[in-house]
């Protein structure tokens with residue numbers, strides 16, 4: 254898709270207009286009155302027609318002269334003043350860059366362009382080639398017998414030799430019996446927020462494996478690669494119960510990723526973020542004073558978005574620690590991020606996230622705030638993620654498949670700390 258959808262009188266714009274008129278012809282005029290403010294915002298930004306107006310979207314990059322080219326190439330632009338933000342210099346930072354606090358969402362910290370261009374490319378490679386494969390679980394594992402080398406690495410081979418674009422077989426095929434969910438009464442999904450008190454109950458809740466779909470068809474590597482939606486990081490997440498499955502062990506956290514997340518948490522002066530907090534931090538009180546020592550990521554997810562994908566409003570409440578920093582890294586195409594409050598009835602704040610931006614969600618108010626991604630901003634891939642943007646010839650050919658994939662994608666690496674300081678999951682208690 255090209256950026257011409259933004260220009261009236263282009264064939265793309267007119268086509269989107271026709272599709273819109275057709276789709277909305279029979280829609281009752283009052284339909285939007287039933288939507289919560291969060292839902293209404295999602296609808297607004299998701300719309301293909303008219304293309305969303307981003308003037309209400311906070312775009313911190315547009316106040317940064319060093320990102321001017323990135324904004325021009327990325328087509329879409331918000332406003333650096335659309336939402337009130339407060340500049341906070343980073344600690345021990347030679348580049349003299351800043352974090353930004355959003356007073357409407359206490360505990361939300363944005364670090365624009367925190368990840369260098371080199372590091373962005375390295376994290377893209379890590380996500381696709383090294384991480385989204387065994388032993389890490391992906392959305393496709395339950396349904397397909399994925400290639401041993403990992404789907405992405407098989408795709409790299411298939412690009413060079415079409416003979417290698419083999420059919421990936423469904424799990425529920427041939428003589429294999431289809432696994433069915435355990436018999437007996439259906440388990441209610443307990444989506445109560447996790448906490449140290451509920452840890453025992455969470456650990457012992459049965460977590461039956463999901464059943465492979467009996468309807469999926471053998472699918473070539475070349476098309477399955479675009480169906481990858483997520484890959485698990487660290488502690489194993491059980492989607493059926495929306496709880497971590499601690500019986501499967503802690504998994505590993507990649508050292509490069511751990512160090513990026515740690516750098517981000519160390520760069521923030523937490524006293525300035527939470528020093529005057531009046532929020533309820535739970536029975537043990539605020540813990541932000543220890544984050545520079547105690548922050549230790551141990552779980553998370555890599556999200557792979559294709560252009561039309563969205564992530565609906567949700568709260569990540571499965572972590573036993575409900576306050577520690579959640580570090581979220583944006584790579585590839587830009588997106589609109591919405592974050593509101595404890596219910597969907599609170600009007601969310603829209604924020605434009607570009608490749609290399611880091612968002613930290615911390616403290617009780619922010620970690621329990623509804624948030625989501627209603628829009629991937631198509632055609633916004635920055636030049637430094639294109640082969641032509643690489644210095645010299647070295648690595649250009651090698652980068653091409655990543656560029657091609659990113660052209661229509663966004664990757665988000667969302668990293669969490671499940672346990673509070675001093676909590677021993679095997680003893681099931683906190684030292685105090």
Ligand SMILES: O=C(O)CCC(=O)C(=O)O
Nearest residue numbers: 554556569581626665667
């Ligand atoms: O893609 C993003 O920026 C947010 C992802 C997210 O909220 C999540 O994975 O829980």
Ligand SMILES: [Fe+2]
Nearest residue numbers: 567568569624
């Ligand atoms: Fe989330």
